[in-house]
Amino acid sequence: MNETTDEKLDGLMFASPWVRLGAYVLESILMGVTLFIGWAIWALVISGNGQTPAKKIMSLTVIDKVSLEPLGAGKMFWLRGVLGAFAGIIVTFTCGILALMPFWDRHNQNLWDKFSSSYVIRDQ
DSSP, X not given: OOHHHHHHHTXXXXXXXXXXXXXXXXXXXXXXXXXXXXXXXHHHHXXXXXXXXXXXXXXXXXXXXXXXXXXXXXXXXXXXXXHHHHHHHHHHHTTTGGGGGGGTXXXXXXXHHHHTTEEEEEOO
């Protein structure tokens, strides 16, 4: 650095590593709380009709493989959300190849569709 820059920095009080670590932890907590609130709102939006907002826009519904009825909020959350997240991890480890399953599956099912025993259909 040159002397002019050093002189400008002399009056500044730099944040200590501990203060910066505290800010990082606080940011992580706030991000987690925000994510939880987002998930709660999302669960309310999809409750009972087998649709997410995107699926509703695209006129798609997720139905149960056995009853052929739209998935309820609980099943959408646990089977599509939790198992879907697990399937997403598996897809990541296959470099995304398994995300292309609908192109070769007879019922256009993806890995998370199979895990949740569901189909995605076009609304009529």
